[in-house]
Amino acid sequence: MTLFQHxxxxxxxxxxxxxxxxxIKDTDVFVSKLEALEPDYEGSEAGQLxxxxxxxxxxxxxxxxxxxxxxxxxxxxxxxxxxxxxxxxGDATGIExxxxxxxxxxxxxxxxxxxxxxxxLHFMVIHPKEAREFFELEATRIIxxxxxxxxxxxxxxxxxxxxxxxxxxxxDPQLVLNDIGDVRNWRAFTGExxxxxxxxxxxxELAAHHWEIVEYxxxxxxxxxxxARYRLQxxxxxxxxxxxxxxxxxxxxxxTQANIVYKITTA
Numbered sequence: 001m002t003l004f005q006h007x008x009x010x011x012x013x014x015x016x017x018x019x020x021x022x023x024i025k026d027t028d029v030f031v032s033k034l035e036a037l038e039p040d041y042e043g044s045e046a047g048q049l050x051x052x053x054x055x056x057x058x059x060x061x062x063x064x065x066x067x068x069x070x071x072x073x074x075x076x077x078x079x080x081x082x083x084x085x086x087x088x089x090g091d092a093t094g095i096e097x098x099x100x101x102x103x104x105x106x107x108x109x110x111x112x113x114x115x116x117x118x119x120x121l122h123f124m125v126i127h128p129k130e131a132r133e134f135f136e137l138e139a140t141r142i143i144x145x146x147x148x149x150x151x152x153x154x155x156x157x158x159x160x161x162x163x164x165x166x167x168x169x170x171x172d173p174q175l176v177l178n179d180i181g182d183v184r185n186w187r188a189f190t191g192e193x194x195x196x197x198x199x200x201x202x203x204x205e206l207a208a209h210h211w212e213i214v215e216y217x218x219x220x221x222x223x224x225x226x227x228a229r230y231r232l233q234x235x236x237x238x239x240x241x242x243x244x245x246x247x248x249x250x251x252x253x254x255x256t257q258a259n260i261v262y263k264i265t266t267a
Contacts (some may be wrong), residue, residue, distance in 0.1 A: 004028075008197035009053040009119055010166060010204050014145045016138060026194070027052040030142060032135070047127025047135035048171065049142060049157045054197030056120045057218035066095045066113050069122055073111060078102050089146050092116040097122075108132055116148055119200055153207055158187060160237060160264060161207035165198070167191050168260060176244060176259045188261040190246070194221045198243045199228050200257055210234055238265040 001014040004021055006028065015021065020034050030049040035041045037048070056065070066084070074080055079099045085094040096112035112123040122141060127135040155163045168191035174180055176188045193201075199218065206213060212233045219228035227244040245260040 005152050006053070006151045008193055008198055008201045009144060010152060011121065011148050012152070013142055013147070015142045024214055032138065042128065044131060045134070047125070047131055047139070049139045050124040052122045053197070054120050054122070055199050056115065056118050057199070057220055059118060062094055062113060062115050062167070065120060068095070068114055069111065073099060073109070077105070077109065079109065082107070087112055087114065089114060089144065090148070092121070093148070118203065150204070151208055157209065160239065161209060161234065162211070162239060162262065163202070163209050164189060164243070164260070165191060165193055165201050176261045185264040186261065187264070188259060190257060191260050193258045194243050195228055195243050195258060198260065200241070202230065202241070206232065219245070239263065240265060
């Protein structure tokens with residue numbers, strides 16, 4: 001079995017060594033063979049397991065999020081759900097359902113939603129009906145292996161000891177914020193992650209690196225603050241950390257280019 005860990009969203013699972021994982025925009029897709037990623041593939045091993053995460057900053061109840069998910073699915077495939085049931089994996093709780101597809105559709109569709117702390121995971125399993133015996137068994141094993149470890153390897157740290165996600169590179173702070181006066185105490189990094197995923201990463205990694213969160217203001221479109229803000233304390237150091245969405249989008253992956261910026265307020 002192959003171990004998959006998502007360092008931003010903080011979950012892990014295992015999938016067969018012969019399977020393929022690929023990230024498509026904000027969704028992690030697992031298939032039994034590469035050809036199954038093609039929408040028109042109809043081979044005997046067709047089928048996909050998709051997992052997408054979002055940041056639930058307000059810890060909204062799972063029911064409205066579930067109804068929204070079902071509404072989107074119905075709008076896309078012209079289907080409706082039946083038999084929604086409570087669902088739990090470890091300490092993550094949610095809802096699952098088989099989806100009734102139009103009679104002419106040859107596919108089977110299952111979907112579920114799980115909530116773990118501030119993280120919401122959206123699951124979708126779709127495969128041809130004749131491949132159910134093969135694909136359903138493997139997809140169920142993969143989903144059942146889901147865990148949320150306290151630590152996931154792969155983060156680096158700045159000189160000040162602040163954790164950084166993989167593939168974030170230093171950049172000029174003035175390219176991120178245009179109203180900086182003295183840049184000497186400012187640091188900035190840019191990479192491929194959206195603000196929700198970064199908030200998930202820092203909730204876990206700040207504690208693991210012994211930073212105390214003195215204040216946390218989440219990123220939300222309900223306020224005029226256009227970024228998530230943290231005030232952090234560690235021994236004799238104080239930092240003000242900002243997680244900022246960017247207008248840049250990777251043309252290949254479709255991922256938002258996020259910015260991390262912080263100010264050192266205590267020497």
